[in-house]
Amino acid sequence: MNTNQNNFIWNSDQENIRTIVPGLYEIKVGIFTDRDPRINVYLNNKVILSSVLSSHASGTVSSASTRIGSSESERRSMRGVIRHGKHPAGNVTGWTIVDFIALPARSSLHITYSGGSDAQGFLSLRKL
Numbered sequence: 001m002n003t004n005q006n007n008f009i010w011n012s013d014q015e016n017i018r019t020i021v022p023g024l025y026e027i028k029v030g031i032f033t034d035r036d037p038r039i040n041v042y043l044n045n046k047v048i049l050s051s052v053l054s055s056h057a058s059g060t061v062s063s064a065s066t067r068i069g070s071s072e073s074e075r076r077s078m079r080g081v082i083r084h085g086k087h088p089a090g091n092v093t094g095w096t097i098v099d100f101i102a103l104p105a106r107s108s109l110h111i112t113y114s115g116g117s118d119a120q121g122f123l124s125l126r127k128l
Contacts, residue, residue, distance in 0.1 A: 007127060016110040019126060025101050028124040032094035036064055037115035039097060044108050049097055094121075100128070 002008050007034040009018040019025070027049075041049040087093075103109075111123055 001025040004127070008125065016108045017123070019103055019107045019109070019125075019127075020105065020106040021108075021127060022103055025103055025107075026098070026124075026126045026128060027101055028096065028098050029121070030094045030096040031113060031115065031119050031121040032091055033116040033119035034091050035115055035116040037095050039095070039121065041097065042110050042111045042112070043101070043103065048101065049098060049099055051095060091118075 002010060006091040007019055007021045010016075027041065029039055029049075031039060037051065040047050047095075051059070060107060109125065112119075113119065113121065
């Protein structure tokens with residue numbers, strides 16, 4: 001839902017959201033899937049935020065997500081929250097990015113995702 005059509009420009013057939021007004025924004029991205037997703041947030045076609053999970057890192061230890069204990073289904077999220085992967089109701093937890101960004105005037109934002117095809121997600125952008 002676009003709550004400020006004078007500032008946020010988005011069409012359902014486009015991959016990006018444009019903002020008119022410069023300033024500070026809160027951004028939230030959430031992906032609900034049973035696999036570790038890779039999420040990138042782009043500002044004017046340059047990556048500004050990424051989820052670098054341990055299963056995606058190549059030869060480096062990631063602080064974003066690490067296995068804990070002996071269970072394959074337990075992972076620590078980017079913010080240090082432990083995500084227990086199996087639940088009788090199905091996939092009830094998601095991977096999220098919550099951050100604050102300073103956007104220049106007439107910015108273009110888009111998100112890329114790679115992971116399971118059964119994913120659901122959301123994007124929230126709020127001018128502060």
